[in-house]
Amino acid sequence: MILDPSAVPGQVAFGSDLVARIEVAVSLVNALATTTAGGRPVPAPESDEELRDRAERALRDADALRSPLEAERAQGLEQLARQLREIFAAVHERRDDDAGALLNKLFARSGATPHLHRTGAEPLHLHFHRPDAGFVQGWTAGCAVGLAYALGSGHGDRLGVCAAPDCDRVFVDLSRNGSRRFCSTACQNRVKAAHYRARQRAGG
Numbered sequence: 001m002i003l004d005p006s007a008v009p010g011q012v013a014f015g016s017d018l019v020a021r022i023e024v025a026v027s028l029v030n031a032l033a034t035t036t037a038g039g040r041p042v043p044a045p046e047s048d049e050e051l052r053d054r055a056e057r058a059l060r061d062a063d064a065l066r067s068p069l070e071a072e073r074a075q076g077l078e079q080l081a082r083q084l085r086e087i088f089a090a091v092h093e094r095r096d097d098d099a100g101a102l103l104n105k106l107f108a109r110s111g112a113t114p115h116l117h118r119t120g121a122e123p124l125h126l127h128f129h130r131p132d133a134g135f136v137q138g139w140t141a142g143c144a145v146g147l148a149y150a151l152g153s154g155h156g157d158r159l160g161v162c163a164a165p166d167c168d169r170v171f172v173d174l175s176r177n178g179s180r181r182f183c184s185t186a187c188q189n190r191v192k193a194a195h196y197r198a199r200q201r202a203g204g
C-alpha cells in the first residue's frame with residue numbers, strides 16, 4: 001500500500017510525493033484551521049504577523065517552506081486550510097461524496113493539472129499545477145491531489161480527525177495496521193488517563 005511506505009521494505013515508494021502533499025494539508029489545517037487542540041481552545045491569530053508566523057511554521061513543519069511568506073499568501077493558505085478541514089471532517093464522518101465534491105471544487109478553482117517541470121538543474125518533477133500558477137493556487141492543487149488520491153484509492157480511512165475531546169487536529173495515519181485515532185501521543189495519553197480515572201471512580 002502506497003500510503004504505508006514501510007509496508008514493502010526496499011521497494012520504491014512511488015507514493016511518497018503524494019504523502020508529502022497530504023502532510024502539508026495536515027500541517028496547514030492544524031496550524032490555521034483548528035479551534036481546539038490537545039484539550040485547549042486555540043485562539044484565532046491576532047495579527048497578520050501572527051498568521052504569517054503560523055503559516056510559515058506549518059510549511060516548515062511539513063518541510064515545504066522555500067522562502068518567507070507574504071501576508072497575502074498566508075491569508076490564502078488560511079482560507080485553503082479551512083476548506084481542507086471541511087474535507088477531513090467529511091471523510092471522517094464517512095461523507096465521502098461530500099468530500100469528493102469539495103475536492104473537485106478545489107481542482108476547478110486551482111486549475112489543477114499534472115505538469116512535469118524542472119527547477120534549475122534538478123530532475124524533472126511531477127507537479128499538479130502549471131508553472132505559472134500562483135503560490136496559493138499551487139498548494140491548493142497539490143493538497144487537493146494528495147487528499148483525493150487517498151480518498152479515491154480506498155484509503156480515505158487514513159485521513160483522521162483526533163478522537164480526543166476538545167481536539168480537532170487532523171492527521172494522516174501511516175501506521176502499518178491503520179489503527180491510529182489520535183493526533184499525538186499527548187492526546188492518546190490524555191484519553192487513557194481519563195479512562196483510568198473513570199474506572200477508579202467506578203471501582204471505588
Ligand SMILES: [Zn+2]
Pocket residue numbers: 037038162163164167168169182183184187
Ligand atoms: Zn488531539
